Amino acid sequence: MNPKSIVELNRVIQDTLEANLEPVYWVIGEISDLRLAPQGHAYFELVEKQGNQVLGKIKANLWQFTYRTVAARFESVTGSGLKNGMKVLAQVVVNFHPLYGLSVNVKDIDPSFSLGERARLRQETLDKLTQDGLLRLNARHTLPIVIQKIAIISSPSAAGYGDFVNQIESNSESYKIYHKLYPSTMQGNEAVSSIIASLIRIFEELGKTKPDVVIIIRGGGAQLDLDCFDDIRLAIAIAKFPLPVVTGIGHERDETIADLIAHTRCKTPTAVAEFILSSFREFEENLKLSLTRLDRSTRLQLKNAESRIIQVGLHIKSNTTNSLKLAQEQVRTRSAQIHFAGKNLVRVQQTSLDNSEKSILKAINQLIRSQEQLLNSKLSLLNQLDPVATLNRGYSRTELNGIPLGLSSPQIGQEIVTHTNNQKIASTITKIEAK
């Protein structure tokens, strides 16, 4: 028996390994327990799991120079840095160190494998969310017409947050937007639980703050670690949140699962701000449009009413004109009738006056004629009674003392006078005989 020292044993192991192993191997493993040493080296373990059970693991290291090259390429292709839980395809050299034991020295990592792996994981997550009916659950919320109160999940130090606040506060239209920040870690291992914690806080304060929407924003950084936004726990929290969630995560590659789950997705915080402001602008536009329409329609109605009034006015005017004409016609007719009737009346009166005149003249004439006749009869009576005429006919008249003899009582011896037509004879009574 010839016992070996530990170093000798390890050298034998080392020689055996070097003699039997290939110079390099491509292995698939999950990164675990990743540490970065101050010198720039990376130390971690490559693990193989089945579910949660670890089937095998091996120590791995990435020396400073290789790490820098590999990590940069990995990030530029996948958009994500190397981190725990990530499955990688690595080119390794198996190394056995007498002091540090067995490990693999990583020479290269194929980023396209991780990309595919992540896509597969992402698809799995999406399938699960679709299956559970969560994919468009948040999208069922109705956005208010104007978004006035917002709860912001972001990092207070992030440039994206500052730009966002500046943009919504100094908008040219002076729209007032109430916002409250729920500070969260937006990248790294803590991001998922931090964002979910913020969502819970918002939920707890809903009754007090009454926000219209929750917005999740971050921006800035050249290399962005977006894997947290593909996390299924965050996706479920967003999906089930009772308010619409708007994302503005700020990245170039395909949407994260958070974007797909959210009510509305914008590319950047700036775009989110613009989206919120546009709700104001649109509302104002519609308001203006409504006002214009109102104005137009009232004008139109006024115009219509005015023309109706004018028409009615014309109608009234023509009606009254007609009525006036009719009335005037009637007045004329009546006037003519009255004139005619008056004339008639006058004519009748004239006739009756004429008749009266004639009657009067006739009566007067008759009166005069009768007076004339009366006078004539008196005259003829006078002529008859005239004693001269009687005497002329040969009669005589005898008077005693100026009294006709027949009316006196003559005595013998008395003187009587006898009148003839040409003589006056005096005689003395000698004899009186009674007859």
Next chain:
Amino acid sequence: MTELTYTEAMNRLELILSELEEGKKSVDELSALVKEAAELVKSCRKKLKSTEDEISKAFEDS
């Protein structure tokens, strides 16, 4: 003697005629009465004529 009205003249004439009819007056008185009566008749005639003229004249204008 003042001018008698037509009616007075007629009354006087009537009186004279009745006196003449009575025949109680002397011839001289009778002659004077006849003369007066003839004058009265003439006057009455004149009055009638003038009245007729006046009436005609009054109605002419109408």
